[in-house]
Amino acid sequence: MEFIERLFAQYGYFVLLFGLPLELIALPIPPGNSTLAYTGYLSHKNVLDLLPALAMAYSGSVLGISIAYGIGKKLGMPLVEKYGKWLFLKPEYLKKTRITYEKYGNKMLLFGFFLPGVRQLNSYFAGIIQVPYRTFALYAYTGAALWVSIFIGIGYVFGNQWQLVFTLIEHFMKFILIILCGTLIIFLLLIWPSRLKKWLDIHKGKS
DSSP states (O other): OHHHHHHHHHHTTHIIIIIHHHHHTTOSSSOHHHHHHHHHHHHHTTSSOHHHHHHHHHHHHHHHHHHHHHHIIIIIHHHHHHHGGGGTOOHHHHHHHHHHHHHHHHHHHHHGGGSTTHHHHHHHHHHHTTOOHHHHHHHHHHHHHHHHHHHHHHHHHHGGGHHHHHHHHHHHHHHHHHHHHHHHHHHHHHHHHHHHHHHHHHHHHHO
């Protein structure tokens, strides 16, 4: 928090416009949740004006996820086609993933901002599997607006108590993330061994 405070003292609104994009393309800078909540607190204290803060935060978020989506769309599939076999990520697997994503993925674009780690990867993944830009923009940009509004709202509404409320919400989100990670691990343990065995059998046959 001391680092975030120094950034706001030096750069004001530009922390939101340039800092949030860096966080959303997965660079190791202060997390966006705490930055947004502190922004709301500064607005509560009249250090920042609320509407410009919301506008700059939303602009920075849209910029960040758009860059990540573009990188995933331009570079993701060529990398998968070239190196995916070493990670058991063949193009046909991505096609199946895209079908699944079309059923459930829009919800992740909409609500994934609230889960640390997920919001940094969501846009890359959407680009890699070639989610149409209009679909991506509709859900991801709406999700960004919800994320920005809610976390700035925490700091603005709760004022001096914002850190307590923020901590409770962070613990809840970590709990949800642990459940998701556990589900993913179980899925990999069930699916990956069969794929690995198939790959080994093919290479044994070639030798």
